[in-house]
Amino acid sequence: MLTKRIIACLDMDGGRVVKGVRFKNLRDAGDPAECAASHARNGADEIVLLDITATSGNRNTLLGAVRSTARSLFVPFTVGGGIRQFEDAAAVFDAGADKIAINSAAVRDPSLISKIAARFGSQAVVVAIDARKTDTKFEVFVAGGRIPTGQDAIQWARQAADCGTGEILLTSMDRDGTQSGFDCTLVRAVAEAVSIPVIASGGAGSAHDFIEVFSDGRADAALAASIFHFGIENIAQLKRELHEAGILVRWPC
Numbered sequence: 001m002l003t004k005r006i007i008a009c010l011d012m013d014g015g016r017v018v019k020g021v022r023f024k025n026l027r028d029a030g031d032p033a034e035c036a037a038s039h040a041r042n043g044a045d046e047i048v049l050l051d052i053t054a055t056s057g058n059r060n061t062l063l064g065a066v067r068s069t070a071r072s073l074f075v076p077f078t079v080g081g082g083i084r085q086f087e088d089a090a091a092v093f094d095a096g097a098d099k100i101a102i103n104s105a106a107v108r109d110p111s112l113i114s115k116i117a118a119r120f121g122s123q124a125v126v127v128a129i130d131a132r133k134t135d136t137k138f139e140v141f142v143a144g145g146r147i148p149t150g151q152d153a154i155q156w157a158r159q160a161a162d163c164g165t166g167e168i169l170l171t172s173m174d175r176d177g178t179q180s181g182f183d184c185t186l187v188r189a190v191a192e193a194v195s196i197p198v199i200a201s202g203g204a205g206s207a208h209d210f211i212e213v214f215s216d217g218r219a220d221a222a223l224a225a226s227i228f229h230f231g232i233e234n235i236a237q238l239k240r241e242l243h244e245a246g247i248l249v250r251w252p253c
Contacts, residue, residue, distance in 0.1 A: 070096025
C-alpha cells in the first residue's frame with residue numbers, strides 16, 4: 001500500500017502567500033520561500049505554490065518567487081497559475097519546479113496536457129480542478145474560481161487522465177478555507193472515476209478531516225493551507241495522529 005501524502009499549499013498573490021475563504025477575502029500569510037521551508041521542516045511531503053491571480057490578471061507566473069522557493073526546498077515542489085502554453089510550463093520547470101499544475105488552460109485545450117506530459121513525463125503534470133456543487137453535479141470553474149464552465153468535474157477528471165495527467169488536484173470551492181472538512185463525496189466520486197492519484201483540497205480543519213478523506217474519500221493525498229499557515233495544526237503532530245489511526249504516512253516525521 002502506498003503512503004498517504006500531506007501537502008502544504010501556498011496560494012500566492014503579488015509575490016506573497018495569502019489565504020481566504022471560498023476564494024475570497026484574502027489575508028497575508030507570509031513570504032513564499034519562508035513558508036515553504038517551514039512547512040517542509042515540519043514534515044510536509046510536498047509543497048504546492050499556486051499563483052492564484054496570474055490567470056485572471058492575464059500574466060505569467062512570478063518566476064522569481066518560484067526560483068527562491070525552489071532553492072529553499074528538499075521535497076517535491078509543484079507550481080501552478082498563469083501556465084497557458086507549453087513554453088510557460090517549460091519556464092516554470094526551468095525555475096525549479098518538479099511538477100506543474102494547470103487548470104484553465106487545460107480546460108480550454110486538453111491537448112496541452114498531452115504535450116507537456118510527452119516532454120516532461122506524466123508524473124510532472126497535475127491537472128487542478130476547482131469544483132462547486134450545483135443541483136445536479138459538481139461544476140468545474142476556471143480563472144481562479146471566477147468563471148463557471150458548465151463541465152462536470154467527474155467527467156473532466158476522466159478526460160484529463162486520458163490525456164496523460166499524472167495526478168488530479170481537486171478543490172472543493174464550497175469548502176475552501178472553511179475548515180469544515182473535505183468534501184468526501186466529491187473526492188470519492190473522482191477517485192473512483194480515475195486510476196491516477198487524487199489530491200483532496202478545500203476544507204481541512206483538523207486531523208479527523210484528514211483521516212476521513214483518506215478513509216471515506218479514498219484520496220491519495222490531502223492538501224491544506226490555512227491550518228498550516230496559521231498554526232492550527234502542526235504537520236508532524238498531524239502525521240502522528242494519522243499513524244495512530246492506522247493511516248500509512250511517511251515515517252518517522
